[in-house]
Amino acid sequence: MSRADLAAGKVIRMSLRFRLQHFLLMMLLLVLAVTGFALMYHDNALAQAIIRIEGGVQNRGVVHRIAAVLLLANLVYHIFYMLFSREGKAEFRELLVTRRDVDDFLQALRYNLGTEKEYPRFGKYGYREKFQYWGATVGILLIGFTGFMLWAETFSMRFFPKFILDLALIIHGYQGLLGFVLLFLWHLYNVHLHPSVFPMNPAWLTGKVSTEWLRREHPLEYEKLKGEGLL
Amino acid sequence: MIRHHLAAALAGAALLSAGLAAAAVPPGVNDCLECHGDKSIEKTLPGGGTLSLYVDLQAYRRSVHGNSGCATCHVDAKAPHEKLGKVSCGRCHADAAKSYAGSSHGKLRAKGVTDVPGCDGCHGKHDIRKSADPASRTFRLNIAATCLRCHKDRAIEQKYNLPDQKVMIAYEQSVHGMASRKAGLTGSAVCSDCHGNHGILPGDDPKSATFRQNIPTLCGKCHSGILEKYERSVHGKGMRAGIAESPVCTDCHGEHTISKVSDPNSPVSARNIPKTCTGCHDKEAISSRYALPKKRFSSYMDSFHGIAVEYGMTKAANCSSCHGVHDILPSSDPASSVNKANLPRTCGKCHPKAGPNFAKGSVHVEVTAAKALGVFAIRMFYIIFISALVVLFVLHVGLELYGRWREKKEGASGGKGGAQ
Numbered sequence: 042m043s044r045a046d047l048a049a050g051k052v053i054r055m056s057l058r059f060r061l062q063h064f065l066l067m068m069l070l071l072v073l074a075v076t077g078f079a080l081m082y083h084d085n086a087l088a089q090a091i092i093r094i095e096g097g098v099q100n101r102g103v104v105h106r107i108a109a110v111l112l113l114a115n116l117v118y119h120i121f122y123m124l125f126s127r128e129g130k131a132e133f134r135e136l137l138v139t140r141r142d143v144d145d146f147l148q149a150l151r152y153n154l155g156t157e158k159e160y161p162r163f164g165k166y167g168y169r170e171k172f173q174y175w176g177a178t179v180g181i182l183l184i185g186f187t188g189f190m191l192w193a194e195t196f197s198m199r200f201f202p203k204f205i206l207d208l209a210l211i212i213h214g215y216q217g218l219l220g221f222v223l224l225f226l227w228h229l230y231n232v233h234l235h236p237s238v239f240p241m242n243p244a245w246l247t248g249k250v251s252t253e254w255l256r257r258e259h260p261l262e263y264e265k266l267k268g269e270g271l272l
Numbered sequence: 273m274i275r276h277h278l279a280a281a282l283a284g285a286a287l288l289s290a291g292l293a294a295a296a297v298p299p300g301v302n303d304c305l306e307c308h309g310d311k312s313i314e315k316t317l318p319g320g321g322t323l324s325l326y327v328d329l330q331a332y333r334r335s336v337h338g339n340s341g342c343a344t345c346h347v348d349a350k351a352p353h354e355k356l357g358k359v360s361c362g363r364c365h366a367d368a369a370k371s372y373a374g375s376s377h378g379k380l381r382a383k384g385v386t387d388v389p390g391c392d393g394c395h396g397k398h399d400i401r402k403s404a405d406p407a408s409r410t411f412r413l414n415i416a417a418t419c420l421r422c423h424k425d426r427a428i429e430q431k432y433n434l435p436d437q438k439v440m441i442a443y444e445q446s447v448h449g450m451a452s453r454k455a456g457l458t459g460s461a462v463c464s465d466c467h468g469n470h471g472i473l474p475g476d477d478p479k480s481a482t483f484r485q486n487i488p489t490l491c492g493k494c495h496s497g498i499l500e501k502y503e504r505s506v507h508g509k510g511m512r513a514g515i516a517e518s519p520v521c522t523d524c525h526g527e528h529t530i531s532k533v534s535d536p537n538s539p540v541s542a543r544n545i546p547k548t549c550t551g552c553h554d555k556e557a558i559s560s561r562y563a564l565p566k567k568r569f570s571s572y573m574d575s576f577h578g579i580a581v582e583y584g585m586t587k588a589a590n591c592s593s594c595h596g597v598h599d600i601l602p603s604s605d606p607a608s609s610v611n612k613a614n615l616p617r618t619c620g621k622c623h624p625k626a627g628p629n630f631a632k633g634s635v636h637v638e639v640t641a642a643k644a645l646g647v648f649a650i651r652m653f654y655i656i657f658i659s660a661l662v663v664l665f666v667l668h669v670g671l672e673l674y675g676r677w678r679e680k681k682e683g684a685s686g687g688k689g690g691a692q
Contacts, residue, residue: 083579098583153675160675195623204633204646211647215654222658226665236676 051249052272054165056128060248062119069112074221076105081214109188116181135165138175142168164261173228180220187213298343299351305329307352331399361391371471378470387428394418394469410469413452415462416443443528447535459494466490485511487520501598506605508598517558524548542586546572549591571636587622594618594635610635 046052055063079091079101095101123129144161146168151157161167166174187209190197197206232242237258244250252272256263266272307313308327315323332338343349345359362369372378372391380388394410401408409418422428423440443449443463451460464472466482473480481490488511492499502508502521510518524540531538539548550569552558559566572578572591580588594610601608609618612631620626634644641648 080579083574083582092583097585098580099585149675150671153671155675155678160679195625198623198629199625199627200629202629202632203635204644207633207637207644207647208650211650211654215651215658219654219658219661222662222665226662230665230669236673 046249047252047272050252052252052255052266053248054244054250054255055248057248058122058128059132060245062115062122063245065115066112069108069115070220070224072108073105073112074217076101076108077214077217078221080105081217106192109185109192112181113185116185136171136174138171142171162260163258164265165259167259169227169231173223173231176223176227177220180216180223184213184216184220187216298341299349301329301332301341303351304342304349327398334401335396335399336402337398337400365391368470375468375470375472376474377472387422387431389422393422412458412462413456415464416449416452419463439528446526446528446530447532448530461494465493484520484522485514487522491521498598505596505598505600506602507600517552517562519552523552540592542581542590543584545590545592546578546581565636567638568636571638575635575637589622593621 075091076095079088082088092098092101095104123133148157148161152160190209191213194206232238233240308325309329311326313325315325317323346356348357377388381390396409403410405411420440424437426437429437444453448461451457452462468481475482477483488499488502507519511520526539533540535541536543546569553568577589581590596609603610605611615631616626616628619630637644637647639647639651
């Protein structure tokens with residue numbers, strides 16, 4: 042945390058490495074969604090137009106697979122970074138789901154309904170962020186595994202019968218739809234439309250949030266930084 | 273006109289003087305040409321038009337009959353003469369005349385209809401040449417033009433309720449038409465190869481070569497290797513057993529429009545074959561009557577193969593890639609390319625090293641509880657799960673907004689702030 046930041050009342054929430062990973066993930070998921078849903082809904086006129094724009098069904102597949110490989114690379118880098126770097130390990134600990142998250146969730150519900158006086162006090166990541174992170178991780182692993190199964194269909198069928206590949210295909214498509222719903226209804230709400238951040242939480246671009254915001258929305262993290270003398 | 277009468281009179285006088293004694297001797301070609309060699313000789317028809325009576329000696333001499341005399345055909349010819357009797361080609365060509373009499377053309381002609389062709393309509397008159405002669409109207413490469421002289425004529429088509437001229441002209445663009453017109457291949461089918469010549473009959477006449485049940489045999493005249501395969505196929509056997517819906521050659525390939533498989537407009541091109549096959553195989557009546565599997569089109573079009581082919585990636589499998597072409601057999605037949613035991617080999621044509629797992633599961637996946645329970649259940653799970661998630665998200669957002677709104681209100685009225 043630089044002096045200039047502190048003077049401006051800002052605090053770092055996403056380091057450059059995480060911003061780059063996030064940006065790459067966002068772009069790749071967009072490419073994968075556009076190319077993937079066009080195939081899944083190939084009866085739809087818009088999907089057909091998109092496939093034409095992508096240069097036909099073969100090029101569509103090539104683009105989809107290039108994006109998939111880059112996403113996999115991003116994922117592998119992320120896993121290594123989270124498990125072995127100093128910064129990553131700290132983040133990983135913050136992201137672990139605990140009993141407390143369930144309690145926080147229930148407390149937030151009660152608070153919102155008006156039967157509880159106190160809103161839960163979150164650390165760096167509350168249940169909303171953790172749900173997003175782990176939901177996306179499970180989704181990407183599932184969609185990635187089925188995707189590679191379908192890509193190398195002849196190789197896969199050395200181990201699995203045809204009907205397992207049928208299942209992989211349906212999981213791949215609907216898991217994509219599920220991820221899409223999670224991103225648009227949950228993530229975009231939380232980082233753009235949520236009353237505390239509207240119109241946008243700037244962390245994904247500048248990496249910084251206001252100290253005041255951190256104090257209100259993530260008081261435990263605020264207090265921790267304060268205790269460490271970083272604020 | 274006066275000149276003609278004069279010429280005729282002179283010729284008559286010459287003949288008379290040449291010998292009453294030789295009255296039984298028919299006039300020679302030169303005798304006839306005295307008058308008919310005149311380009312302007314003509315007669316007035318009852319309708320008011322004129323008919324040229326000129327005979328081109330050169331063309332006649334080059335014709336197949338050029339060495340016989342005029343009287344061979346015009347048996348009652350004398351010089352000079354009034355109206356002669358009709359020429360009967362059948363006096364020599366008895367077989368042709370007999371089959372002509374039984375044909376569509378012949379029957380109408382017998383009723384006195386004059387705008388259907390007699391012998392001369394196709395063969396010509398004084399200039400008839402052997403059909404092997406490239407200059408002949410009935411030379412193989414000229415036959416289409418000869419037939420189309422009438423069959424391209426709208427007036428004639430309407431009068432006799434014949435197929436549209438587009439159908440006729442389509443032949444010229446077909447693989448057969450192009451082979452004869454462009455490449456000059458005499459082995460390619462021309463009108464008469466399928467429809468016959470003297471004995472031509474309409475396709476709905478069971479005696480016609482183009483009657484539906486006769487089509488495979490007809491096409492097999494040239495495509496004999498294919499006929500042999502077809503006869504062993506489920507379609508061929510069905511057809512020979514009298515099953516009307518069983519396809520014959522033309523049901524898949526078309527008739528006058530037949531084109532190469534590589535032609536994208538062909539009904540049997542990679543892109544079009546799914547529609548062509550399912551033209552029958554998606555028909556409820558046919559599937560039910562012969563206990564055939566249903567939903568063949570949608571279950572294919574929703575597969576990777578179907579989508580790929582639809583977008584022009586024609587190396588992806590179409591119906592015939594797996595089921596075969598002329599040799600299609602039901603999957604229950606051990607010799608069928610889609611018999612479970614043979615599937616790995618069939619799939620292996622495109623997927624190298626395809627193993628027995630390729631045969632475990634259905635290729636045409638119909639997503640119903642009965643046909644593909646696993647896929648059906650997973651899809652159902654996701655649909656319910658995603659729907660529930662959407663509802664919960666919306667509820668959560670609503671609650672949160674409500675909570676924040678209350679917090680603000682209480683904050684404004686001096687209450688305690690919530691989220692610290």
